[in-house]
Structure formats: C-alpha cells, structure tokens
Amino acid sequence: MTKKTSARLVTIGALAGVAALTVAMPAHAETEVAEPDTFTSAFTVMATPxxxxxxDGVAAPGQEGATGTFTFRINSELEIICYDIRLEGVSGDYQSPAKTATHIHEAAAGQPGPPRIAFPNPEPVGDGPRTSSGCLQGPFTTGVEADGVDTGDGFSLAEIEANPAGFTGDSHTVDYPAGVVRGQLSAIPVGGVDTGAGGTADTGTSTLGVGAAALGVAGLGLGAAVVVARRRQAAVR
Incomplete structure (x- = not known):
C-alpha cells in the first residue's frame, strides 16, 4: 500500500468526523430553555391601560380595568430571560405585526419604541386570567423589521440591566392594537423572586451534537484502523 493511499484513507476518516460535527448548528432565534442556576438581575412591570x-407618542388608553404583571429574571452572561406574565381583565384575541403580541420594547415612559423581545402570549384567551411563563435564550427576534433588520437583531439583555427604565412591557389585542396594558421595567432583588418560570430544555440540538461528535470520532477511528490493517498486510507480503 502506498503512502498516498494511506494518507487518503486518513483524510476520508477525518472528513467524516468534521462533517458529522457540523450537523449541530447554533440557533438563529430565541430558544426555549430550562431555567439557569443563577440570575444576574430581576425586574417587574405593573402594566396598566x-x-x-x-x-406617535400620543396617549391611547388600553382596556379599562385591565392589569398586567410581568416578572423577568435575567442571566445576561448566558443571554437567558425567564418570564412570568399574568394579564387580568383582558378580553378579545391578540393582534400585533410582531410574531407574538406580548413584548419588551425599548421605550422610556411616554415614548414609543421598537420591540426587542417577543414572548408567548398569555393563555387561555377569554375573560379570565391569562398566564405565560418560561425561559428564552437569545439571539432574539421579533418579526418586526426596521430598515430591513429585525428589531431584535443584535439586542443584548445587558442593555436592560444598564437602563431598565428605558424598557417597557406590554401586550396588544384586536380592540387595543396600541396596547391593552403597558408599564416600565423596575429592578427588584434577584433572590426575592419566587415564580413558576421554567420551560423545556431544548436538548435536541445538544443530543444531536453529542451523537454527531461520536460519529465523527468513529469515522476517524475507522480511517486509522484501515491504514493499520493495510500496513500489516504489506509487512506480511
């Protein structure tokens, strides 16, 4: 067996490993994840109509008697935000140009601003309380574009930590498209929040990555084994 053939077999095994490892691709939008062990900050919103x-920055009161309570816990190092949202006194279905109708906007009090994070809408739709809880990991997308770029693109949770008063939580309905309730974020002690936020860990990608890595190692091992066997046969001859 020639040196050229041996090198080719090793290369084939190595390429199999690399190809397998590239199967697990990073997420390009927020992903539902499990609650992290620690948080770097926490915030609350008392949203009212x-x-x-x-x-245009003009007052457009939401539904009379409606209230919203938003609790956010953030791990800015991992770009994870856990949320507990409760709406009461809200009727009608949701409506928004974004991919959901419940958001964090970058907007100071009394000012309009773009959505930066879109959360699953609280359920069930009806006249009773609506709730939504879980954890999302960036990068974030909203489905709303400004100058051809999604308004969540490049957004970091550290921006909320740096200026929570510059962000607002809200939700939008068919009858109140400007917002059924809205309120500014306010910092609260991280250890003082006991909520039901959680979520289902997205283990599909990690499991696929582990399997792909194992396949890659197997490919490398197979290539090396073939080379060794051929060399032994040549030595016997």
Missing part, C-alpha cells in the same frame, strides 16, 4: 401610547 393608562400608560399605553401609540407609535
């Missing part, structure tokens, strides 16, 4: 404004 009288704080709602439209895109």
């Amino acid at each position: 009288d704080q709602v404004i439209n895109n």
Whole structure:
C-alpha cells in the first residue's frame, strides 16, 4: 500500500468526523430553555391601560380595568430571560405585526419604541386570567423589521440591566392594537423572586451534537484502523 493511499484513507476518516460535527448548528432565534442556576438581575412591570401610547407618542388608553404583571429574571452572561406574565381583565384575541403580541420594547415612559423581545402570549384567551411563563435564550427576534433588520437583531439583555427604565412591557389585542396594558421595567432583588418560570430544555440540538461528535470520532477511528490493517498486510507480503 502506498503512502498516498494511506494518507487518503486518513483524510476520508477525518472528513467524516468534521462533517458529522457540523450537523449541530447554533440557533438563529430565541430558544426555549430550562431555567439557569443563577440570575444576574430581576425586574417587574405593573402594566396598566393608562400608560399605553401609540407609535406617535400620543396617549391611547388600553382596556379599562385591565392589569398586567410581568416578572423577568435575567442571566445576561448566558443571554437567558425567564418570564412570568399574568394579564387580568383582558378580553378579545391578540393582534400585533410582531410574531407574538406580548413584548419588551425599548421605550422610556411616554415614548414609543421598537420591540426587542417577543414572548408567548398569555393563555387561555377569554375573560379570565391569562398566564405565560418560561425561559428564552437569545439571539432574539421579533418579526418586526426596521430598515430591513429585525428589531431584535443584535439586542443584548445587558442593555436592560444598564437602563431598565428605558424598557417597557406590554401586550396588544384586536380592540387595543396600541396596547391593552403597558408599564416600565423596575429592578427588584434577584433572590426575592419566587415564580413558576421554567420551560423545556431544548436538548435536541445538544443530543444531536453529542451523537454527531461520536460519529465523527468513529469515522476517524475507522480511517486509522484501515491504514493499520493495510500496513500489516504489506509487512506480511
């Protein structure tokens, strides 16, 4: 067996390993994940209809008697935000140009601003309380574009930690498209929050990555084994 053939077999095994390892691709939008062990900050929002404004910054009160309580816990190092959202006194279905109707906007009090994170809408839709909880990991997308770029693109949770008053939580319905309730984020002690936020860990990618890595190692091992066997046969001859 020639040296050229041996090198070719090793190369084939190595390429099999590399190809297998590239199967697990990073997420390009927020992913539902399990709650992390620690948080770097926590925030609350007391959302009411009288704080709602439209895109021109003009007061556009939401549904009378409606309230919203938003609790956010953040691990900015991992880009994970856990949320507990509860809406009461809200009727009608949701409506928004974004991919969901419940958001964090980058907007100071009394000012309009783009959505940065879109959360699953609280359920069930009806006249009773609506709730939504879980954890999302960036990068984040909203489905709304400004100058051809998604308004969640490049957003970091550290921006909320640096200026929570510059962000607002809200939700939008068919009857109140500007917002059914709205309120500014306010910092609270991290250890003082006991919520039901959680979520299902997205183990599909990690499991696939481990399997792919194992396949890659097997490919490398197979290539090496073939080379050794051929060399032994040549030595016997």
